[in-house]
Amino acid sequence: MTDSTANGEMLTTADGRPLKAALAKAEAHAKRRAFLLVLPLLAFILITFVAPIGQMLFKSVNNEGFTVHEDLGTGVRTPIMTNIAAWFDENPLGTDPGEDAYEALAKDLVVLRELKAPGQAGTRINYELSGSRSMFTKAARKAKKLKPPYKEAILDLDEDWGSPKLWQVMRGASSSFTSNFYLAAADRQRDENAKVVMVNENRQVYVKLFMRTLNLSLLITFLTFVLAYPIAHLLATLPLRHSNLLMILVLLPFWTSLLVRTTSWMVLLQSQGVVNDALVASGILGDENRLQMMYNRTGTVIAMTHILLPFMVLPLYSVMRPINPSYVRAARSLGATSWTAFRRIYFPQTVPGIGAGALLVFILSVGYYITPALVGGADGQLISNLIAFHMQKSLNWSLAAALAALLLGGILILYWLYDRLVGIDNLKLG
């Protein structure tokens, strides 16, 4: 657009402003208005969703168990373990803890005793060195009676106080910020020289669980694809009157409560359940070798495939519906067999739908919690279940946050990919 006409005059609006400025102003006004409409919701989501998750993820690098005591009643925050932290600051890693170190420890133990906080400090150390919580509670009980030389007195209480590993863990915990929970979430730890090493083989659980979550999600995505493709094709090629009726069979599960669907599968798959009874009654199975299909991986896979199937059918259907049937007919008339026509003409046109459905199902299944918790048993649990375990049972919230951060990171990458390839606008719900 040019500002002036051929004879050099400025184009202006009726009230004499330059046209370009007036347009820019109107556009800015329209932009502001559109944004103001979205603003309340955006603020709502930022406060009730983004901020809480951010705060929770912060816990994965921040743990004040060994640095600050907060009184639950009054909310007063008192720094703890200050003397030992000062000693760690003065003496670099590898210094043998001498009498001065033990004296600092004894002073801190007295403070812990007064604040009734030895359990908290011990728990923090216990996350990285199991069995050390009781050392703290025991030592703090006797802290006031400790006499110099402190080193001997404390080692008399428990020889383990001399362990280099313990001192290394205390050194790490004496700062509120740590990356150790991420190491733990990757089955790694720091040895007494602060070098990163793998934990004992029998305690390596998290990497395995991440791998299992990944494998099961891939399997579920594949199964939903195999099951969804034929029926999406059928729905897309039937006349609309019939396909709308059949579509109800896809949408009804979609609208039915997740717990109801999980319960149904529990009923069907139990060893005294409908499926086993039918198999026994029809003579396929003997009464004594009923299939164990629940409280294991099989149950998780079957139930989740069923629950996530509509998320695969709907994108496939919306891609298949507009495909013009004359392409396949043209291929046939040129001499292609029906298989070749499908493989070379029809299938390539459905690939965007496969991508959209597969990504969506994969994203949803990686973070699944309810179904594995109810039908998964021990070996059908996914990473979400472990996060819940650390939240509710072991109360190692920082580790739960670190696991959650890793899971969330992976999901956000996939989400970004989905937005790039498919576009969130194209998400359809029936």
Added chain:
Amino acid sequence: MALPKYADPLERAWHYIYLVICALIFLFLIAPILVVMPLSFNAEPYFTFTEKMLKLDPDGYSTRWYDLLLTFGMQEPDAVRDSSWWADAWNNAHWIQATKNSVIIGFFSTILATTLGTIAALGLSRSEMPARRAIMAILISPMIVPIIITATGLFFFYSWIGIQNWGIPYLGVVLAHATLGIPFVIITVTATLVGFDHSLTRAAANMGANPTRTFFKVQMPLILPGVISGALFAFVTSFDEVVVVLFVGGLDEQTIPRQMWNGIREQISPAILSVATILVIISIALLTTVELLRRRSEKLRGVTPR
């Protein structure tokens, strides 16, 4: 899908096999939902069809589990069923309490999600909207982020701000459920607005209507079907949500899914199946409503079915 005239026998055979495969997959989709219905009328505490049930003997069926739903938690379940018995049920029966809580939480979170979501969708569907893609991604994210992460985050956040001391019952759960329902409202309402003819609003403005009047008289009636189906989605999301309630709900904030969750984890009894049956019937009703609304919306917007 008709078989073409030129199909050879192999193709014919494959066609019928294909139809059988599709029928089996549809069976896989629908059977688990339908199977709970007859089983909820089982006279025995089993999860399988008894011989009497298979022979359609009336003795094999009973409504005892539905009765248990009503009486569970009552102070005097065995008294005569007069008005005071019903009052007892209304005030004390666990499942009735859970239903009340679910409806209250669902209602308020739906109102919140639908109002905020519809206004935002109006903004998002304007071509002038800045950073549309990024904002849309944030607004849809509650649907994508694993529920356990959301619940964990809210647990810490609510205890940090002390929401339970504010004296507003259900507030935490209502806010969380509204957040979870918002993506569904955004998706359905923006989908309705895609076909919206903006010359209508310009025409209204031309005739002297202010933006508020334009919205209520011109836009709202046209997008209403989309708004209602978005609201139904939001309601179902809240009505079906268990993890957030488990993490942030107070002890007295028992909802139907939470009660079911406890029932399944502890001792699963056919009473759970009768709840499931009722929920399936509700979802059939909701699905029918949404389907009718969708057709009406297409008619209103002049979109012919594909």
